Amino acid sequence: MSEFDYVIVGGGVAGCVVANRLTEDPNVRVAMLEFGTSGNHKRQIVRMPLGMVSFMMPNLAFLGGTRMMYLYEAEPSRGLGNMKMVLPRGKALGGSSMVNGMIYIRGQKEDYDSWRDMGNPGWGYDDLLPYFRKSENFVLATTPQATRNFTLGGRPVRDQIDMAYHGIGGPVSVSPPRSPNHMCQTYFDACVEAGYPINADFNGNQQEGIGYHWLTQKGGERWGAESSYANPAKSRPNLAIFTEARALQILMDGKRAVGVSYERGGEVHQIRAAREVVLATGAFISPQLLMLSGIGRPEELKRHGIAVRHALPGVGSNLQDHIDTWLKQRSTTNHTYGISWGTMHSNAMHVLKWFSARRGMFTSNTGEAGGFVRSGLDTDRPDLQLFFCTTMASAQAADSFWGHGWAMHACLLRPKSIGHIGLKSADPHEAPLIAPNFFDDPYDMEVLVRGVHIMRKITDQPAFDRHRGEEVAPGRAIQTDEDIAAYIRRNCMTMYHPTSTCKMGNDPMAVVSPSSLLVHGLENLAVVDASVMPSVISGNTFAPTVAVAEKAADLIKTRAHMRSAGAA
Template identity: 40%
Template sequence: MKTEHDYIVVGGGSGGCAMAGRLSEDSALDVCLLEAGGDGTGNLINIPSGAVAMLPTKINNWAFETTPQPGLNGRKGYQPRGKALGGSSAINAMVYIRGTASDYDRWANEEGCSGWSYKDVLPYFKLSECNERIRDAYHGNSGPLNVADLRSDNPFQQIYLEAGKQAGFKITDDFNGADQEGVGIYQVTQKNGERWSAARAYLFPHMHRKNLTVHTKAMVQRVLFEGKRAVGVEVSINGQLTVLKARKEIILTAGAIQTPQLLMVSGVGDSSELARHDIDVVHHLPGVGKNLQDHPDFIFGYSTKSLDTLGLSIRGGIRLLREIFRYRKHRRGALTSNFAEGGAFLKTSPELKDPNVQLHFVVAMVDDHARKMHMGHGFSCHVCLLRPRSRGSLTLQGNTMDTPPLIDIGFLKDPRDLDELVEGFKLTRKIMHAPALAKFIVKDKFTEHVRTDDEIREVLRNRVDTVYHPTGTCKMGTDSMAVVDPQLRVHGLEGLRIVDASAMPSLIGGNTNGPVMMMAEKAVDLIRGVSRVPALEQAEHNARARQEHLAQALVAQPV
């Protein structure tokens, strides 16, 4: 086994796969990627509907739980996190969303993250993306991450859109363009009806590279330091403990839960927290594990007789057999569904500049992250608060990586979050009760008797949980609680960088998978010291020139 590399990337999720794949494009660099889970392959991952078997279980999933939450009437929350090459992109609903321009402008102008404005990050979204349908100034069409329209052909997509119209909302076909607001159908990270995880996008095509080493079943135990410089990692690979050294940098991409945990067990964090667990302090950095943010989410659920929704029934089972054959032959149909097929970004007040709630319309009954099953068929709709004011924290309950951390997600700590979600609840119910959808409802499973604002508040406290977007625990910035600087280098240390959702200073308005890959694309240029943006802009200019030339030639042809 090679024990020394230029770069060691810790965590094979969305950020880690992108970092390893892009850095290893330079044949002069030696890159090693370490992933604690499996190889990120197999039908459960590749077939989109396989997520229903992974999300509620420990299959390719760390399946963390939070501490009891006062804002949720003392309930523990659930925090599924991907455990395989591809990370959470191997088990998620594949929704491709970026957030709004103002999210990134806030990072740059208000949160000390110079170089991360929307103008700065848009080129890196485009470098990442290969959009099959949309070709305009907001999208890329030649990147490694395939973004496609759904191939499920489910008629409930149009029923949902019609309900959105009836409820008075505008319809959009691109949540990632000039204006995010509206009701629409999500684009997803799929290709030919198969999940296109970060591993399939950035890593698997390049596993043959001699300068790229990938270890799975490799649990990093701690980062090793010489003084203030990170020089290596102690890692258990298939149960065997070894030390790997890094000549240039160690890049942490273990996510918003395990990146801060790894820092703390390695001696980097709040010195008082480390002392409680007899960990020697390498560097006092009080922001590690603080600033935890996530989108609090409520789910409406309805039973229906329609077999166009997924569910448990004899007739549904017969139809599923037909869908299996259809998938094998055409890569279309129900097995390509991400379940959360429809979406919306809405404002709870017309005075707001940007939408503050997001909907995920699901063509199945969802209860407790699919951990509670219901007989029959149904559909559901999530509504989450996009920019909550509540903050949580992550602390240790042991001094090794073998003990899960204590996750205090902090949902609904701030009463203003609850007030906004009440209004989001009402907007969502308006769509669900519009005639196009209402005629399919047999029974409202969770909110049938909820009418007053106080009753809405109580059902929210009883049922809200994550929509799987934890961020912020190693935030980027320049203030005293920042963990990394705008180049994603850990403050006060050398040779250590963080490139995952933990480095987000604040939540963006949407799903976080695409933005993490954008961060990795930008981090590659920060490391190399050479920007790929001018080349991208030149390529776009040349493409426009060719299109204009072709258009002129067609006009000039005689009829």
């Protein structure tokens, strides 16, 4: 049996951040368990940003992207007509940052201030901004000459950025699109014609507006948590990373976490933690592991024959995720990405651009442009995130690349529908029960229907006149709100941002303490991942998860120093 100071369960985004920061102290011994494999950052399908579109396409499974993904199946949602939905998550060192769309969004200031106001002092926007800056290497600041021709609204983007919101020298490379498609400018023109402002920096003073997405890329390649946090720490002798290791249970001595039972190579092992066990397996698996270890709702545990070690009713509750729908528009020109006889030569040139200079189409995540808008006059801040995809195929609506066109997406930012995580059985090899309850609250559908009207409004602007062909989906025959809602129920997907199932707080349903991220009522057991967020933020969740983990690492270090001082 091995013993370390800290055992981190989960080598996803949060786990990689914590492992890196804790092992900065050479006297601290850290082990990290991850069920997926490592070294995926070296694979072309991962390094190449456009490769992410293939991860959800069954006919491209031979490229290997699906081997890096869990494809969980949700319970039927009444709001979807009892349809089940596939919920992908990353299965690799680096977690979902190895398969995501690389979009770097922090969310709105109000998101974090609401966390603070819900009883979580120290988690407001001003508290987290230093961690966003600490983790970031903002390419526009570090290599301004490389982006001198990168413009928005006729002005260089770098001249529109307030650097007070950005960091230099952090592990996460945050870059502008390397070779944005020319149709992005058409989209921006159409949005201005439709009355929406241009915004050069969604992570600056305000989020509202339309512009380019910042991407977690470096030199035109994906730059996930394996590259940014795990790799720099791998050579440290005080870090041991165990991949292809499935965590089975948290080992407890009374109310104290002392280690982890895990399976690797067909054998069951135990690993001891002298200081803390840090659970970082995400919003689906962290509550499952707690429940499998006898920590959670007593009725849920007893139903599966699990002895109740610690009653904590909030474990698995409060599941939140973003729901998204789309329009697909055929183009009369071939400026968007796609396969056609007329573009065979240019597509071949894009291959050469990728291999020779890491530029061109293969550096694209296909969603380089988008923005944040209010769905109506009755909302005081953006409640919809828009995406403009320069191909009709996308991760949410994956199908053929044949032909030319674009897809627009609208994502609900702050859903009122709340789900939960439970157990299907006491077998750790079985996936958890995931019940998102999408559209359980009618408000969510109302906002997305408004989103479809907004996307059509943008599409119908003069800027798109020379490109606009047939609306493939939903089709212009679908006009009434009722018909649009029916379309959305058949054509929607999660944005892969599950959060809040082990939320921080001090109310009866809180799971971890905001001052420590330790599980309420237990010793030496912390949860550090998106599950501790009290509510989902208004945007993509990679950047917030990094900030949470950076702050958590500081909390863990502070506890260690206090213990040492007390012992002295």
